[in-house]
Amino acid sequence: MNQLTNQLMSYFKVDAFSLFIGGFALFFYLLTRVYSLSFMRGRPGITRYNAYLFLTLISSWGAIFANHLIVFLVFWGFLGLLLYLLISFGQNERVPATAQKAMIIIGGSDALMILGLALIYHLSGSLNINEIHLGTDNKLALLAFICLACGALAKAGSMPFHSWIPDTAQDAPIPVTAYLPASLDKLLGIYFLARLTLTVFKLTPGLQTVLMMVGSITIVAAVMMALIQHDLKRLLGYHAVSQVGYMVLGIGTGIPVGIAGGLFHMLNHAIYKSCLFFCAGAVEKETGTTNLDKLGGLAKTMPITFISFLVAALAISGVPPLNGFASKWMIFQGVIETAHRGGHLWVLWLLAAMIGSAFTLASFMKVVHAVFLGQASQEEERRVGIKRETKPLMWIPMVVLAFLCLLFGLFAKAIPLDKFIFPSMGYEAAFPGVWNSSIATLLLVGAVFIGFLIFLMGTIMKTRRTEAFVGGERLQDHPEMRVSGTDFYHTIQDMRGLKGIYNLAEKKQFDPYEVGIREVSRLTNVMKILHNGILPTYLAWVLLGAAILMLVLMV
Amino acid sequence: MSALIFLIIFGFALTSILGLVASGIDRKVTARVQYRVGPPLWQPFIDIIKLLGKENLIPSGASKLAFLGAPLVGFASVVLVATLLWKNNLTPAQTLGGDLIVVLYLLVIPAISLMMGGFASKNPLASVGASREMKLILSYEIPFSLAVLVPVIKAGFLIRLGELINFQAQNGAVAGNLSGFIALGVALLCVQAKLGLVPFDISEAETEIVGGPLIEYSGAPLALFRLMKNMLLFVLPFFLIIVFMGGFKVAGWGLLWSVLKYVGLLVVITVIRNTNPRVRIDQAVRFFWGPVTAFALIAVVLAFLGK
Structure with a gap:
């Protein structure tokens, strides 16, 4: 029995890093759980919802504390499935498509990770995370790194695997979004990326540059989309x-x-x-x-x-x-x-x-x-x-x-x-710069106090409410004068150069998932012509195929 | 504790006096350019005191906390920046609380406070003004960050202000090089926009949206916003002097030279503001993202080449 426990425990490893991530996974779970008590009240399937949420926590712990890549991948796979199930609790008609999209992107990247895992086994002969130390200067190791990094980036939602996140955010119930794409998936994805880059692989400067480029493009492109x-x-x-x-x-x-x-x-x-x-x-x-x-x-x-x-x-x-x-x-x-x-x-x-x-x-x-x-x-x-x-x-x-x-x-x-x-x-890391937040805040509070004293010198205690001044008009009579804020950045959206990019983005031209779907369905549309459901046509195809086969075999 | 006393003496008292005097000079020069006599030099002081005695009006339905809190936070951030700059300038060896990046980020807070104040006013004109302020930030932030990188590159990738001053004390001011000079010019244009002065007073545009975010402000909160803007008139050029022109020396003849540096920058700012018409917001965005960013990039490339 003891031996079995020992063997089981050898698949897991607890260190400062995994404890830190695992602890915060629990923290966010508890907050989400409390929040859901009120938010999800009265929705159908609340017991199932709670069970899935709890399973998510357990699977994420499994993935976080795993020391064996296969164990890790199994729990990681569960998380993708649970995400799919949890998104389905959303309440609008786009939910199935969104859940499917998340599932396909995450699942697809999981498939890549299995490939990476096989490559790692081929290269190092081990699947214990703390025993693997690979360079990235040969092609196979590089491919293994890219496969595994894709999985981590898809989970965290970096470009180009990002497109499931905005859709999920829009359609899934809020606590699910707050727990999975917003906190837990970030913790997991970046945790795995950090493990990969810090201990498992040794990155070449070129690869570091690629990572930094991916990061920079993600920052700017996604925030430009958020703006509109x-x-x-x-x-x-x-x-x-x-x-x-x-x-x-x-x-x-x-x-x-x-x-x-x-x-x-x-x-x-x-x-x-x-x-x-x-x-x-x-x-x-x-x-x-x-x-x-x-x-x-x-x-x-x-x-x-x-x-x-x-x-x-x-x-x-x-x-x-x-x-x-x-x-x-x-x-x-x-x-x-x-x-x-x-x-x-x-x-x-x-x-x-x-x-x-x-x-x-x-x-x-x-x-x-x-x-x-x-x-x-x-x-x-x-x-x-x-x-x-x-x-x-x-x-x-x-x-x-x-x-x-x-x-x-x-x-x-x-x-x-x-x-x-x-x-x-x-x-510990050394800081080239200096930012002493506590002192700066103390000073800021002092400065606010000075400002408050200036307020007191004036007549701040006596205030009077008035109607807003809009050049003599009464604002209530002109509801059309309201500025909602959604059109604040039309100036930027309409700038030459940006306008074209925004138009393409609105058509989802930059979403690999949508583009992939479009191309695949174009391909299947061609195939569809062949499948018209008329028996003689199929017979003709069969005969044609047999004739070609004969020809090939005879000649 | 000593840091708080430093804050009161240098960050608040000295900076606000210098800022108000600078504002007085600016108004006097503007008047002379327009063939007017102009107000006396101490007029900004009188304005602030007068405003403190006026009634405080709050638009109905507005959040009082946000409306009155906004000027406090903006004012406090400027005092904080001024304190950090003075401390780094006077004792470059012991840096207190902040470096170049910190100052860059703190300098955005006054603009944020203006916007929050405008948003809280429940007035469409204020909202329009505040949205223009935000677009202005988006436009000048790119060239400003690039320009400020030039001294960093020159000094061998140092970002502490004290180190930048020491580097310039040994190797001459950054603005003495071609790249530093171009970067200073770019940064000065951005400062013009940060100060909200003509031709970039788009967010206030008195003749068009009646003061934008400030439209509903009166009395003490308005006094605080005015004081904040006047202090910025000293703090922003002061920042440029530290980063590009070797700091503000206060001992002996150095003081005279330092004052000349500041007055020089102030004159350039005043002249720009008196010789240009206000631009539209889209023109400003195009201007900053186009030619100004191009010049900033040229400065960065030149800095890498050692020019």
Whole structure:
């Protein structure tokens, strides 16, 4: 018995890194579970839903703590299936197609991973993760790395395997999106990518450059798409893609501070993105829509949701002193440090990362305006009396996560880096730059206090409410004057050069999945002509085939 | 504690006085260019104090927290940046709390606070102004990041401000090279947009959208926004001086030279603002993404070539 346990345990390994990922998988599971209590109440199949959610946690633990590649892959495969099942709890007519899309992309990449696994066995004769150490300078090892990396990138949602994420975000129930594509899949995908690049394979500089390029393109392209979305959930989905770019970029640098930044960003992303999805869920639950054109002015009726959303939105945009800034700052340093290796491409990667965060800010400014601030739409205006803050079971997870955004930003070095990230990597990273978040925040609070004193010097205690000034008109009489915010960036969308790209993207020309489907169905359409269901035609084909066969065999 | 005292003396008091004086000079010069007598030099001080005594109006239905919180946060971020810059400038060896990237990111917060204030105003004109502000950020952020990279490349990939100052103390100012000079020009144009001055005052555009995000502000919150903008008039050129022109020396004759550097930049900013008409937002985006980014790229390439 004891022997059996020992053998079983040899397939698993617990170290600082896997404990860190496994712990946070549990943390996000608990939050999602609490949130679902209220969000999913009264929906059909809630028992099945809870079971799938729990199975997801168990399978992810299996994958995280696995030390044997086959064990790992089995659990990894379960996760794809569970994602498919969980998406099916969505409530609109696009759900089956979306679930299928996620299943095909994830499953397809799993198939690639099996190929990579076979190659690894062929090369090293072992499937124990901690026994495999391969270079990537020969072709087979390179192919094995690419196969496995594809699996990791598809799970995390990096380009070009990203297209399942926006669709899932739009159609799956919010807690599912918040748990799987937004937090758990990021943790798993980036965890596996980090394992691959740090211990299993030794990357050549060329391959690191490729990773950094994938990261940079993902950042910019996905955030440009997010900028023009009209649906809150889909917009957040594109950001879930864009942020993966930062993680891949950070890990691709191969510089300790960059890798630590990439891992830190993974954790931060899981925190603020689940928070954002939870807030979107609260908005959806209270108003019945996530269409940005129809929302507006919710800051007054849903203040807790508004503050949580604002904190998370500023964190994802990289505003200091929140956590998103701390990790981006480390990634930037990693990118700048690669300059010492020679080569000038780092300027491009750095630029992509920097404008990526400006565009992220832009699209979240649009959301904050369209959903929470700004004028309410007419439908919303009518509901002013009825609207209320969302239920405690839903806002508690948001507030916890928003608080973590602040905490991990203020004490970036002391808590997340020293407790989780550096032990996972096994060494500490040196910082070429300097950012002392705690002192800076202390100073910021001091400065806010000075500002407050200036307020007090004035007549701030006496305020009066007035109607908004629009050149003498009464705003209520002119509902058409409302600016919803969804058309903020038409100037950019209509720019020469960008316009064509956006049009192609709207037609899904850049989605490998859709393009693949189109090409395959074109092929099958040709085949379909042959299958017209008329017996004589089939007989003719059979005779023709027999004749050709005879000819070949006789001659 | 000493950091807080430093913040009060340098970050707040000195910076706001310098900013208000700079604003006074700017207004005086503008008046002279337009053949007017112009206000006295201390007019910006009077404006702030006068605003503090005025009534505070809040648009009905607006979130009070967001409306009044926005100017506080924007003002605080400028004080923080000023503190970091002064500390790094006075004692380059011991860096306090921030490097180049940190300052770049902190400098976006004033614009964010303006936008949040505009959004919270529940006024379509404010929303339009705030959206223009955001598009302006998108447009100048690309060339500005590139331009600021030139000193980083020159100094051998250092990003601490103190190290950049020390490097320039030994090797001469970055702006003395061709690449540094071009980058300084690019950065100066971006600063013009960051300050929201003509020709890039698109987000406020008094004659068109009546002050944009500021339209509903009055009294103390408006005073704070005004103070913030006036402080930026000192802080942004100060940042350029640290990064491109070897820092702001305060000892002996160095002080005179430093003041000349600052006044030089201020004059360029004022002249640009007085000799150009306001552009449209799409023209501004095209301008920054087109020629300005091209020049910034040329500067980066030249910096790699050692020019």
